Amino acid sequence: MATILQTRGLKKYFGGLRAINGVDLVIEEGELRCLIGPNGAGKSTLFKLILGSYPPSAGAILFKGDDITTLQPHLRVQRGMSIKFQVPGIFLQLPVEQNLRIALQRPHRGAALDQALERLLELIDLGHQRSELAANLSHGQQQWLEIAMAVALQPAMLLLDEPTAGMSPEETFKTGELVKKLNASGMTIVVIEHDMAFVRQIAKRVTVLHFGEVFDDGSLDKIVRNEDVVRIYLGKV
Amino acid sequence: MNSASPIRFARSLLAGTLAGASLLISTHALAAEPIKLGILEDQSGNFAIAVIPKIYAYQLAVDEINAKGGVLGRQLKIIHYDTQSDNTRFQEFARRQIQQDKVDVIFGAFSSASREAIRPIMDRAKQLYFYNNQYEGGVCDSNVFVTGAVPEQQFSTLIPWMMEKYGKKVYTIAADYNFGQISAEWVRNIVKEQGGTMVGEEFIPLSVSQFSQTIQNIQKAKPDVLVTLLVGANQASFYEQQASANLNFPMASSVNVGQAYEHKRFKAPALKDMYVTANYVEEVVSPASDDFKKRFRAKFPKVEYINQEAANAYDAIYLYKAGVEKAGSIDQAKVKAALGSGGICTDGPSGKVCIDPKSHHTSHRIYLIHVKADHSVDIPKVWDDIQPYWLGTVGCDLSKKADQSQYTPSNLPKK
């Protein structure tokens, strides 16, 4: 398997705060990776560095073998990345259908766009609410809508930042199945998640971040057996 | 507004009923239609302070004339729109008065900018137009008549007198736009002619209301005479600020006191030793002036000050009357010809005022107004019958050659 994403000695300081302090991360093509860690570990910051929302203080980012460290965000997206934000990043004052059309219209055109739209609506089960304003959806539905928008770009690599926040257990389970389905179709997926049941449901490999550094890495079983990981979650390290 | 409105209503009713019946009668009724005077003046906005007395003055003159039977047996009717000190409004309403109200004459505009906004419209429609304000001078326009004083009347009297009394070093501060720049140019030329020196000249953007820097500059230059050509409410703050810094130079101006009565509005001694040449101020004492003031205040007790431009506006209506009577018609071309034919005069509150055929400007009696420390006013000198000669001498002769330009000492007519 080829490497799709690699970070080398990635660092990000905000003033005196070391949010990311030398992360070397390697994601293989087709992988489904979970990033976990306590609050403030730097998970979301890492995503933003990968997507180019912030310039890194040091280090490099490689995507599909190319150095994209200084590339503008929209160009990174055009190369095949896509993200679902932690706080739902949808167009609240626009109807569901238009949200998806905006996402779809770059890769698709004409009849293909309409077909893709129907597939996505079916995928997230919002066909009957297509002309509802996104603001009127439930929190879980908004999360799905955003996942659908991220998927609409047909990315090579999908970054999901807490996709199940605010969802009921049932919704969370459905989301997990969706993620697995997408991964099975060949999409590389990196997920930030707190819900361990969800992580168990989907993850093959887990990376633990702590104080902006990679604390541990491996299969979920290995991670759970690491007592230090348990401790950092309880705030003892 | 119009006291004769029931009569007017009856008359127009009569005209309307008879119009269908007989062509002869209807033309007769039309002949008795009032003459329409369009007035474009700022009742609100920045300039309202100096313009409101003007609006009263038009009304006073019109009511007086109507009470005595009107002009050519016809009543005068004012159509006034509030131009809100907004140049765009001037344009809208000038067109409205010309094209919709079809007025016979237009009086109006205060700032030079508003005059220049409507002058092209007047020229395109060949509309007879009176501008009744002191200004920077130089408008040579066949369609325009000016009743206000101009630099050759105000500065060639004021500056030599000041230099003789106080000394030859002059400092000018002027509003940084057309009026200020052109007036400053006049001052500069006259000072040079009189063998004086300009020790400073400073132009102030209209938005400036803080003058500490200017005050220091003046103190450093130590002039004998300070010429202040400041305009508008922002710049009026200079006087209080210079007084509190104890600047204490004799000042000379062509705009202050006569327009916005700063000596009444500011606490003494902010305008101490301010000298102004104006063709009228309320303090002028003479039978004509006293009578004017009495009639004015009887009709408009609310008026704060009867300023120079009120006298100019009042005179303008009477000059128009004289023109129409000489022409024997209200046809605008004929009235313009009559007004420009010489000998059109009126005896106004400040004395006799006549239209100069070459420049369409008016002669004036010029008063030197001196503001004392307690802000009371005395008049140390009066120049009788000063002619608006300058345009004529540089080559503007509207009686021979039509024109629509504005000239300045550094922008003379092409020979």
Add this chain to the structure above:
Amino acid sequence: MPRWLSLVDGPQTLGRGPAFWFVLGVIVLVAALLPTFVNAFAITNLTYFLVWVFMALGLSLIWGYAGILSFGQTAFFGLAGYTYGVISINLGDAGLWTWFALLLSLVLPAMLAILVGYFMFYGGVRDVFVGIVTLSITLVFETFMAQTAGPEWTIGSARLNGFNGMSNMPPLTFPWGENPIIFDGTSLFWLVLALVVLVYVGLRILVNSRFGNVLVAIRENPERAEMLGYNVRLYQLFVFVIGSVLAGLSGVLYTLWGSYITPSSMGLTAAALPIIWVAAGGRKDITATLFATVLLTWLSQQLAVKGSQYALIWMGVILLVVVLFAPEGLFVTVWKKLRDGRRMRQRATAPKTVSLPSA
């Protein structure tokens, strides 16, 4: 109907369907025939109201659709007006020179907009600060132009003439054998009306196109738009340039209307007016902006004519009432009320259909 033309009826504009276009068509037709019914002044005056529409539509596009509040559209208005004045006075009205002046008066604002837009959008200037930068630019222009009274401020044979403004520029003239067509009075009205229709339809197509979709996306959530792969800053720059050229078009037409342009056209008061029109009508819809601009300029003139010194007070009260009781703007709020009312009635009469959630 080609696909691009069908975009006039898309999701980003209120007012759709045959009834709407029929009413609009009737309005345009009546307007076009007006010169045969009413006097010359009414036509000149209507031209004057329409002149401002372009600047308002441009601002609606920039602000209402793309979410960028520019407080200085008058800078482009003034630049275009002065450009037309300088070029046309120098080159005269022979041949097509006045049209060349018109063209250049749109090119220069476009260039300024590219410069200013690049400076702002690529420099991280956001939100209300865009308004501050653009306002400062227009105030600098005003202050500078106000002091150009002296004869040294002359370009070729054109005096800039300071605060008193430039005047006497030739009208648009089209050579036509012996009698060239001079765009003045009724012909200017038709020209302006045609431009209004053209720009309005063009903007409807633009905002309902894929481009328009991205604009509203940027307005709603610029970060998300960027993460969908759109070059947000380029879109912002582009829309800013279009809006500014439209402000320039208003400036040229205003200059032609009165053969006069003045620095106070770029002052604080002048700069606030387009914002008032657009906000009061409903900034997220160009139809609302179009009608609000005409209505408000007409209203403020009527108030000045009829209300004498109470005019400005009435204007203020009306604007307050609109803001408080029609939060999305007068036309948009009324439109939505009507639409919702109709839907309610339809729902009340239509047979009940229950859509079952798919499990």
Add this chain to the structure above:
Amino acid sequence: MRWSIAHFLPHAQMTFLVEAYAFFYQLADSFAFLVLCGLGLAIIFGMMGVINLAHGEFIMCGAYVTVLSARAGLPLPFAMLCGTLAAGLVGLILEFLIIRRLYHRLFDSIVATWALSLIATQGMLIVAGPSIEGLKTPFGSFELGEYSFSVYRALLPLIALLLLGALYWLFVRTRFGIYSRATIQDADMARALGANTRRIYSQTFTLGAALAGLTGALYAPTITAVPTMGQAFIVQSFVTVVVSGADVMLGLAPSAAVLAFIQSLLAKSYGQLIGQIGLLMTVIIVVRVLPKGISGWVLQRNGGR
């Protein structure tokens, strides 16, 4: 009141000192004007996000009430207090009737406050006429070398600094200040902590209006009170606040100082026109270089985001 130190020092040093003081006076004068212009607006705009285009009219209100009550016989300090309170009261009423409906509608607040400014300007013209008789600047003047200066204006910068100090105390040390800053940071959180956010918004707006009134009151003896006088302040107000950024306490004084320095230097060297244009150009550049103003820059350097 006059005094002179001319005979205490040798000539050359004296001239230098006088010139230096003259420039400093200029700077301080400009600084005071910008701080006082910006204060009320900074609180309303910076802390509440309401763009108050009627700011100038609050200043006008303060000036008018000050002049009228001084002419009615009140001693000047009390007249100024009246002006301040009157503007605050008007602010309180307007907040209750209008502004509170617009807190989450930034753009609508522009239209509403513009409308208020139209009504206030024209209403004042109709009620009080085109102008009222002014006041005399108190305290006289003092001389230094070839210059003489107004004592009152020399005091204004001190008053501006005192006001800044008082506001710092208010926002950092009092319960109102802490709650109000919390409300501005995060209204939901502040509410959870027991702050009555509605009342805090109302109080903040009233405070902003009263400060604008105080500016009018302080400048009332130095300028002409006319209904349109607010326009003389509005541009400087916005300029100062924008350069300052959102945090009034951190940004306003440095912002006014920088702008005053630039304006004084340019006006002294190249005249008032360049001074005015320079002020506006500075804003354009500052917004580009420091998009969040001086206070945003300070906060960022101190480790915020």
